[in-house]
Amino acid sequence: MQDLLPLAEQIGKRLIAHKQTISIAESSAGGLISASLLAVPGASAYFLGGAVVYTRLSRAALLGITDEDMAAIRPATESYALLLARTAQQRFSTTYALSETGATGPSGNRFGDSPGHACFAVAGAREKAVTLETGDADRHKNMRMFARGALMLLLEILPQ
Numbered sequence: 001m002q003d004l005l006p007l008a009e010q011i012g013k014r015l016i017a018h019k020q021t022i023s024i025a026e027s028s029a030g031g032l033i034s035a036s037l038l039a040v041p042g043a044s045a046y047f048l049g050g051a052v053v054y055t056r057l058s059r060a061a062l063l064g065i066t067d068e069d070m071a072a073i074r075p076a077t078e079s080y081a082l083l084l085a086r087t088a089q090q091r092f093s094t095t096y097a098l099s100e101t102g103a104t105g106p107s108g109n110r111f112g113d114s115p116g117h118a119c120f121a122v123a124g125a126r127e128k129a130v131t132l133e134t135g136d137a138d139r140h141k142n143m144r145m146f147a148r149g150a151l152m153l154l155l156e157i158l159p160q
Contacts, residue, residue, distance in 0.1 A: 024050030081121035
């Protein structure tokens with residue numbers, strides 16, 4: 001997690017400077033995104049909450065996303081990442097929300113995505129979704145890379 005802290009510190013400074021808040025909805029990163037942001041002293045000024053949305057059950061219980069909401073959306077896509085981010089932003093009433101979804105490995109997911117496939121999204125004043133393909137089946141490495149990719153996207157979107 002040490003390599004994630006410099007990004008989290010930059011994000012924290014920007015959020016505090018602009019009096020903005022963040023919420024997180026992550027999946028394959030397993031809480032590393034939230035842990036990185038919360039490791040920064042003063043995180044309570046900007047971090048309002050997050051959820052590890054790893055299963056259909058957790059998606060419904062923690063974010064209230066129903067099967068009907070998912071009718072035209074496949075998990076581990078940019079569309080799904082945007083749904084997660086938009087829903088987290090609404091539920092936590094934050095300025096921004098960051099989401100992550102993917103397949104860490106060592107095998108792909110049941111939707112046909114290879115290990116190392118991830119999608120990230122930010123919802124807020126500006127929205128953006130991106131896909132990352134690490135090409136690696138190392139689960140732990142991918143978790144770190146997914147967290148890093150998500151934090152880098154958030155840093156790109158936040159105002160200076």
